[in-house]
Amino acid sequence: MKKVILILGMVLLPIVASAQNYFDSLEDQDGVTSVIVNANMFNLMSKIDVSTEDPEAEEYINLIKNITSLKVFVSKSEATTTKMQNMMSKYLKKSNLQELMRVKDGDTNVKFFMKEGSNSNKVSELLMFVKGTDLKVDGKNIETVLLTLTGDFDLKQVSKLTQKMNIPGGEHLKKAKKK
Numbered sequence: 001m002k003k004v005i006l007i008l009g010m011v012l013l014p015i016v017a018s019a020q021n022y023f024d025s026l027e028d029q030d031g032v033t034s035v036i037v038n039a040n041m042f043n044l045m046s047k048i049d050v051s052t053e054d055p056e057a058e059e060y061i062n063l064i065k066n067i068t069s070l071k072v073f074v075s076k077s078e079a080t081t082t083k084m085q086n087m088m089s090k091y092l093k094k095s096n097l098q099e100l101m102r103v104k105d106g107d108t109n110v111k112f113f114m115k116e117g118s119n120s121n122k123v124s125e126l127l128m129f130v131k132g133t134d135l136k137v138d139g140k141n142i143e144t145v146l147l148t149l150t151g152d153f154d155l156k157q158v159s160k161l162t163q164k165m166n167i168p169g170g171e172h173l174k175k176a177k178k179k
Contacts, residue, residue, distance in 0.1 A: 022091050023071060023148060026084065031077040037070040042151075059157065066122075067151035074145050081131060081144040088129050088146065097127055107132040117152040125150050 027034045046065040075081060091097075092113060100112035109131045117124040130145040 023073060023087060023146065026073045026087070026146070029075075029080060029083070031075055031080050033074045035070070035072040039068040042067045042070075063153055063157040066153040067149065069148070069150045071148045072145065073147075074142050076141055076143045078143060084144055084146050085129070085131065088127070091127075095125075097125065100126075114155070121154060122152050123155050124152055126155065 024036075026032050027036065042064050046061055048061060073084065075084065095115070097113040097115050100114045102112075103110040111129045113127040114123045115125040116122070126147075126149040128145070128147040131143070133142050133145060
């Protein structure tokens with residue numbers, strides 16, 4: 001039985017690793033701003049001693065303990081937007097993500113996709129794609145935001161975290177709820 005589990009683990013490892021690294025090529029693209037926070041950083045952040053008098057801080061620490069990766073890619077280029085959209089479409093075809101919701105507000109289109117986590121209240125992967133935003137970061141207009149978050153976390157807590165970290169497009173997460 002141990003051999004079967006070991007072999008299965010070795011077969012599935014490249015699949016899981018490729019999902020987490022699928023969008024990494026965007027990091028090297030001209031005109032793309034990226035923020036990559038890996039499990040080691042979340043692990044360090046989760047060890048911060050918080051006062052029991054601050055329940056909000058304790059809630060953030062509990063969320064952080066369950067996140068393994070946060071990747072945000074932002075672009076103001078329409079050509080890069082097309083490339084990001086194509087990458088997302090290809091990724092969605094080969095992954096088990098299901099659509100969570102879509103929002104169209106004027107020229108802005110927001111799409112959320114997720115993969116269920118360890119139970120029906122948890123999410124193991126969240127993908128958000130925002131196209132045609134009117135967001136500004138450091139005075140620059142942003143056309144597109146692609147956010148991917150992995151771990152085993154509660155979706156309600158994620159919107160609080162992205163707002164606290166001032167991540168572009170994070171305000172749209174308040175509207176997302178699991179079906």
